[in-house]
Amino acid sequence: MTGYEQPTEVVPPPPLDRECAAVLANMPPFPTLALETLKDVRQPPPGYEPPSDAVLSQGGAFIIEERFIPGGTGADISVVICTPAGAAAPRPALYLVHGGGMVSGTARQSMPGYMHLAEALGLVIVAVEYRLAPETPYPGPVEDCAAGLKWTFENSEELGVDGNRVIVLGQSAGGGLAASLILLARDHGHRMPLGLMLTAPMLDDRNNTVSAWQMEGIDTWDRARNEVGWAALLGSRRGTPDVSPYAAPxxxxxxxxxxxxxxxxxxxxxxxxxxxxxxxxxxxxxxxAELHVWPGGFHGYELLAPEAAISRETRAAREAWVRRLL
Structure with a gap:
């Protein structure tokens, strides 16, 4: 890895939101993240059950389906499709790219955090199961995401999707991949979506901003964990001048x-x-661009502290933007 020196002056971090801080204080410590221990980190915590299709369907309100499609070069991947039951086609759609620091996470795990948009606006969600680093380093993950979006456009009629109203949504590491696939689409003349939503996106492999240093050892995804995620994706290239914007937007x-x-x-x-x-x-x-910086929010606050006031306001702001765009 390429190391960086801490800036000469790093002031204390901003205060956490009171409700978010209370949730964070009661959470067990996150396991140490290292490439050698990824197998353990990828295991769900005790008592956690990944959402099944039956849970995602919310009692029949949504139809859940998985399709296997061609991914990046030489790969097959899957997409998980969530369609509102009984809604008239064609519907707008969210193309969802999950988080997990480039090294973990699944499409199904990410979907519950955005089902409120599908419910409120009658959206289809198409969530891509891209291959993870380090087993699949750059460019594999972004190629998988680009292939999934291309498949969504090409099969929009069968999916009951309005191809002119597809919004790409990326969460955390998925936000970085979503921005990357948009840059690829722009530069290679591919079909562009109606909009792009990036929720706390992972964008910069250099990992040397003031906020990265301020939140070291505090945030749920801090500087040390970020180093591991980027190293998994980029290897020894991380932090060097020749990193592509298709890898780090x-x-x-x-x-x-x-x-x-x-x-x-x-x-x-x-x-x-x-x-x-x-x-x-x-x-x-x-x-x-519309930018919201939520006061006192740590990484993933709206998922880990869903009842906090800023979490409710965050969900409302996202829904309002999608509604205006559509």
């Missing part, structure tokens, strides 16, 4: 031509500064 010098983009992040999380910088770069390039 913060490396892109020009963000012209992106669809309308929504970004949100907590003020007390590792990714704060890289997300703010990415939004600023979109504006500098003449693009349209």
């Amino acid at each position: 913060a490396r892109a010098s020009d963000l012209n031509g992106l669809p309308p983009t929504f970004l949100d992040v907590g003020s007390a999380e590792t990714f704060r500064d890289e997300v703010v910088a990415f939004a600023s770069k979109i504006w500098k390039s003449g693009g349209q």
Whole structure:
């Protein structure tokens, strides 16, 4: 890995939201993340059951289906499709790219956090099961995500999806992959979605912002864990000048031509500064972006503290943006 020196002055981090801090204080310590221990880290914690199709269907409100499709070069991947039962086709859709630091997570695990959008707006969710690093390093994961989006567009009629109203949504590491696949689509003349939603996206392999240093040892996904995720994806290239913007979107010098983009992040999380910088770069390039920095939110606060006031406001802001876009 390429190391970085801590900036000369790093002031104390912003205070955590009171409700979020209470939840964080009662959580067990996160296991140490290392490439050698990924097998253990990928195991669900005791008592956690990954959401089954029966749970995701919410008593028949949604129809859950899994399809196996061609992924990146030489790969087969799956997509999990969640369709509102009884809704008239064609429907708008969310193309969902899950989080997990590039090294863990599944499509089904990510879907419950966004089902409120499907319920409120009658959306189909298509969640891609991309291959994980380090077993599949860059460019495999982003190629899988791009292949899944291409498949969604090509099969939109069969899926009951309005191909002109597809929004790409990426969470955490999935946010970085979502931004990457949009840059690929822009630069290679592929079909673009209606919009792009990035929730606390993982964008910058250099891992050297003020917020990354401020939240070291505090955030649920801190600087040390971030180092491991990027190293899994990029190996020895992480942090070097030759990292592609298709791997780390913060490396892109020009963000012209992106669809309308929504970004949100907590003020007390590792990714704060890289997300703010990415939004600023979109504006500098003449693009349209809506940015929310939620005061006192740590990484994943809206999922781990769903009843906190800022979590409810976060979900409402996301829904309002999608509703306006549609």
